[in-house]
Amino acid sequence: MRLEQLLHEIPLQASHGDLGVTVSALTCDSRQVTSGTLFFALHGSKVDGHRFISQAVAAGAAAVVLEDTSYAPAQTPWVQVANGRQAMALMAAGFFGNPTRDLPLIGITGTNGKTTTSYLLEGILSAAGLPAAVLGTISYRFGSTCIEASHTTPESTELQGIFRQLADAGARAFVMEVSSHSLEQRRVDGSVFDVGVFTNLTRDHLDYHGTMQAYGSAKQRLFSELLRPDDRTPLRHAVINNDDPAAEEFIRAAACPVIRYGRAPGSEVTVREMTSSVDGISALLVTPQGGQRFHSRLLGGFNLSNILAAAAAGIALKLPLTAIVQGIEQHTTVPGRLERVENSSGITCLVDYAHTGDALENVLSTLQELATARIITVFGCGGDRDNGKRPIMGRVAASYSDLAIVTSDNPRTEDPHDILRQIREGILPLGLREYSLNELDVSPDVKGFVMLENRREAIKLAVRLARPGDILLLAGKGHEDYQIIGQTKHHFDDREEAANAFRERI
Incomplete structure (x- = not known):
């Protein structure tokens, strides 16, 4: 497709070079540019894409869409727009033949x-x-x-x-x-x-x-x-x-x-x-x-x-x-949304993606209405994300559960213990008993919580402590099949971990 065909609905501030040049692909990542690619130089929150125009041109970019002409290449066609992201979205729709125009x-x-x-x-x-x-x-x-x-x-x-x-x-x-x-x-x-x-x-x-x-x-x-x-x-x-x-x-x-x-x-x-x-x-x-x-x-x-x-x-x-x-x-189920983990122990084990205070309260209040025995909840909060919701989720989980097991979610580059400490701050005002791991050789009857950073061990503990008739909720990760520790993504699936723990329980 020629560049000029993509510009019909785009208000241009300036342009340079042959706008009839053929475009074969679109990207805002200079590392993905190959011969014939239209490169969009965007102002990012951390990186300014204009700094990579020369790299895109060297890789064979057919043309460049930019906001700041001080970075404009001399030998490659370019167009200047007021909002690069909006222009990219509109031009992408046109490039792919406006696929949503004729379908609901x-x-x-x-x-x-x-x-x-x-x-x-x-x-x-x-x-x-x-x-x-x-x-x-x-x-x-x-x-x-x-x-x-x-x-x-x-x-x-x-x-x-x-x-x-x-x-x-x-x-x-x-x-x-x-x-x-x-x-x-x-x-x-x-x-x-x-x-x-x-x-x-x-x-x-x-x-x-x-x-x-x-x-x-x-x-x-x-x-x-x-x-x-x-x-x-x-x-x-x-x-x-x-x-x-x-x-x-x-x-x-x-x-x-x-x-x-x-x-x-x-x-x-x-x-x-x-x-x-x-x-x-x-x-x-x-x-x-x-x-x-x-x-x-x-x-x-x-x-x-x-x-x-x-x-x-x-x-x-x-x-x-x-x-x-x-x-x-x-419709019967959604992956990771109150998804059942089948077992022969008479325990209702559910995996849910709830990772905000409101979502967790919605799930737990529902389970409380349906429960005939205890509720045990395993949950954590992600690292490098909004830390203001951590004490909120702690309060919600501990309020609705007979036993809340506070553990890691995706700690990312944060110290998991710092995350757990912030969750704990939301639980302490409730005056509930904080158990040590040594006290949980048998399943407790007094409402409380325990801190256990290792999520695999936390799930194993919950399965071991659950009794027939109990509801066990594994919250926060849902359908995710990974855990991010530092900057590394490890395979981890709550559903698999729970199933393994139930097999070990037998």
Whole structure:
């Protein structure tokens, strides 16, 4: 494709050289440049891509997109833009033939619930005859095509290429988890959204955004800018969690019609006559298209919210109510989201990705309602991330559990003991008993907590102490099959570790 063909919707500030040059690939990483590549020089938070223009040119870059002309190459074509990230996203969409322009695209943003909602929507769309590709935290996939997820939402050049690959594989709709980082960094600009879903807003990623206001504002871009109707897509919808305290802010920000879901008054998509048990949720789904009963194998109030989010998105797309209910009922589990580890010890062992205070409280409050015996929770907090949530998670885990085992998550470059100490600060005001490992030769009956930095040993301890009828929750890592210690990624899967521990228990 010629460079000039990619510039139709890009406001240029200046240009130099032959804009008819052929472009064969796009990247903002100078290490990936080969002959014919269009290189985007971006101002990063740590590194300025303009410093690598000469390296990109030496590697054969066909042209350069830049913001600062003081770095402009003399012999290679270049164009100057005001916002390099936005230009890259729009040009990437054009380069890959605008794959989301003619297929429905549902974007899901929020602190928690995105992955489960995406799986539910996949089932609903499939039941409606629209086999959907899903891009999210776990993977980017459709049918037999599965690409390991590098980020919840990849860089725009990668994202648009994935859209094209999945569309060519036969996808007739897209469901995408949209992270706050991707909205802030304009990775999803150029994607044509038909529906945007807001799940909730609780503390997370403040190491990047700084404040809750900035975090919320980043997420609101999906509704205020990217869902704004235009001549090509005149009908778009915002689907908003009416039960969340931030609902009104997101409703005000929406530049398109809003469908509210939840249990709160005024919700267009809600439930009545609900019952909840260890077998799942049964209720009457109420929508503008009518009502229909359903039974889901998913557990708890937070999963009811995810079910309503997916149903409301289906209503926004005008899908048949029968397909919506069929999709909900066929969905049984999401990797790492209250995923069971089967065992013969009579213990309910669940692995969940909950890694924020709110997510952990949602899971544990649900398990407390369903528990007939004790709850044992193994959890930790990631290193090099928001340390303000560590005491919050400690307080939540210890409050809801009969025994909380505080351990490592992904410590990264932080000292694991420093992380554990900060978690402990949230537990101490509860006045609970702190056990030493020597005191846990037998399972305790007094509510308390213990510190054990080695996660493998912590899981083994939890399995050894659990009794038949107990619920054992392994929280924080969910579907992840690795642990990052220092700068090294080691294979580690909570599900595998728990299964091994149960085999050793027998």
